[in-house]
Amino acid sequence: MSIRPLVILPDSKLRLVSEPVPSITDEIRKLADDMLETMYDAPGVGLAAIQIGVPVRMVTMDVSKTEAERQPLVLVNPEITWASEEKRTYEEGCLSIPEYYEEVERPDRVRFRYMNLQGETVEQEADGLLATCVQHEIDHLNGVLFIDYLSKLKRDRVMTKFKKAAKREGGHP
Numbered sequence: 001m002s003i004r005p006l007v008i009l010p011d012s013k014l015r016l017v018s019e020p021v022p023s024i025t026d027e028i029r030k031l032a033d034d035m036l037e038t039m040y041d042a043p044g045v046g047l048a049a050i051q052i053g054v055p056v057r058m059v060t061m062d063v064s065k066t067e068a069e070r071q072p073l074v075l076v077n078p079e080i081t082w083a084s085e086e087k088r089t090y091e092e093g094c095l096s097i098p099e100y101y102e103e104v105e106r107p108d109r110v111r112f113r114y115m116n117l118q119g120e121t122v123e124q125e126a127d128g129l130l131a132t133c134v135q136h137e138i139d140h141l142n143g144v145l146f147i148d149y150l151s152k153l154k155r156d157r158v159m160t161k162f163k164k165a166a167k168r169e170g171g172h173p
């Protein structure tokens, strides 16, 4: 396992639409291990493969509160199959947009389907933080970021801030 560098805003990779995973291979299992290690190290509750620069439809999540209760979830090719009409507002953050938090409204409950690392199709329902997290992470697979739900004014402000920071570090053009 290894910790991989995170892709940070305004890197254009974050806007890519990731490709489906055809089957579970050793390479995919290794990627899942690296994603989990990177996520726990950050620390974060969710990570999409594109956030470490790999454009495949894979997500890791763990919304448990302590290390002792760890419940890692690896979702391959996840999709939302149902969303409640009731909404809920959560303050979201993103490992690719460090130290920026803003309230986002999303469906309160969702049902989602994915393939696990055994190659089985699983369907699961979630509410609370897990529901928010799975929607946020699946958005990443479609090149969507949580700042896209904010007003244009707020989004422009955060983009300007991160563009300046990238310039200072001489990183992303």
Ligand code: ZN
Residues within 6 Å of the ligand: 093, 094, 095, 096, 136, 140
């Ligand atoms: Zn994110």
